[in-house]
Amino acid sequence: MKYTKLAAALLAATALTNAAYATDLEVTHWWTSGGEAAAVTELAKAFDASGDKWVDGAIAGSGGTARPIIISRILGGDPMGATQLNHGLQAQELIEAGLLQDITDVAEAEGWKDIIKPISLLDACTYEGKIYCAPVNIHSWQWMWLSNKAFADAGVAVPTNWDEFVAAAPALEAAGKVPLAMGQQPWQTAGAFGVMAIAIGGQDLWTKVNVDHDAAAAAGPEMLKVFDAAVTARALAAKSNVQDWNQATNMVITGAAGGQIMGDWAQGEFQIAGQVAGTDYTCLPGLGVNKVISTGGDAFYFPVNKDPEVTAAQKRLASVLVSKEVQVAFNLKKGSLPIRGDIDLATANDCMKQGLEILAAGAIIPSGDQVLTPDTTGQIEDLMVEFWNSTTMTAAEAQEKYAAIIGAAE
């Protein structure tokens, strides 16, 4: 069994130093869908095997629901042992206020600087030279998932890029399918738009708008193309009335919808449903146009705790999360890419291999969380939810508002 080996290895690794301790550590996260829960169980198993106890504090709902709960617990003086957050600007103020544990010593002892690839992941955890979080995976938004069954039912070939997908949409509709599945939560519509921006607008434009906050570029003709594509996507998704992302993914799995623009976490759902990449579903990184992926991801932060034993356990957890065995077990279940360059994912499926190739080729951009504040992200989400639900808002109108938000971004 893989687990027993893994457990034995971890036990051996930690037994020398920490054998005497066994501390309960509450870990909060928002991984609650089928694939996510399976992945988080891997983390819990590994941590339990090292002698401590993982107390699961899953918060249902998306990050938008869970993050305020997590942050208010930290601010309110009831810190958990460790918590998932998307690294980047979300945690910066907590660090400034001295509420998060500095884990630089663990990182240095284990040489994270040399093993974590791309190094931007560690940079996102670093504030004024100190390291405050343990990255666990790389998630990228820039994927489109297609149902081979839906296209077979409609009698058209599975598209290889966005334009072909748009061209195939009428056939899907004629076959009674929803061309584009889209959950109606704001982060999903905003995220899908972000994917179109990088896929259709290209990397230079994306960097100008999102990293340099160049309002002129956001108002330019190149960006208008992106908004035009979004208007098309809006029409294709008009009949999709599900809320949660995994319900939308399920429409693709069952063949009720042609495709979905969603991050690589959707892959976990395909796996749980027993589908095989390439035969049951197809993935198009960067919508098949610009094969670029963002290197955001999830990271665990460790709120400052008064109990020194908890602090020690937090550091042990940090080292477990980054260890080779956990990285392999966790990421295979989660459908995300590992944060270490020195492990071999021989069992990775087609789509993950594509992702690894893009990663190795260096076609990467920082994630939205790393370049935009939650405030700006919230404003874009507000705009997107309005745009996506409106039948009248034109591409030009939406673009004008978008440019204003980008111009005001910090």
Next chain:
Amino acid sequence: MPPQNRPSRLLRNLNAKIASIPMIATVLVIFLGCTLWTVVHSFTDSKLLPRLNWVGLDQYTRLWGTNRWIVSIENLAVYGTLSMLFSLTIGFVLAALLDRKIRFESAFRSIFLYPFALSFIVTGLVWQWILNPEFGVQKIVRDMGFADFVFDPLYSEDYVIYGLLIAGLWQGTGLVMCLMLAGIRGIDEDIWKASRVEGIPVWKTYLMIVIPMMRPVFVTAMVIIGAGIVKVYDLVVAQTSGGPGVASQMPALYVMDKMFKDQNLAQGFAASTMMLVTVAVILIPWAYIEFGGRKRG
């Protein structure tokens, strides 16, 4: 007969004054203090944590340039006006009907009051289902043979606010009815006898005599309804989450989202300050007329 050694004004009713100190302190510190703190911080650029970094009116400029906020205010105005109007009218009419000494009065009273026992979350969910075109009212009417019948207010940007209104009224009118009924019952029987002797029709008695006499009851009802309108939040969250698009957003949702989801406290504070100002603009002149203009004990 005045007491011989009249104590100073300060020491009069000393027990009562001491007893009310905790309440006065609460009002000063919690209500007034926190309100001031919020207003002060709305002029800063506080993000996740409050800090005193002044930016003047920037937060307010941004607030009033945000479409979602403007839609929220318009929604509140529509919802508030109609909710006030219909709550009072329906509440009074129901109370007057019950007052006509009908049979099973207490049964009807319970039925009308019952929705009030449900939380807004439950109310919102129930009405979300009732108004859902796929298995709610629209489906039932279509199954009866009207295939073209369309009734899906929650999915229309123009009508969603009325969908909220229906749910709000269903929940709230029972309480108003009970208040009104108590008020009507408080009217002296002799008034009715007198109006009967004069030959005044019943409806006219209600309209011209009973309603003016029930002024305090109306004031109470209006305050209760008004407070409910300004803080409407959970109903919207449960029924529509502010959608479709931003069509059913309310100011309280904006405040919550900005403060806790988007980590922009100052923007949330600016929005809540505007809510306070709106209430004050309506309330202060009214309170002045009601309580300050005439000395009525």
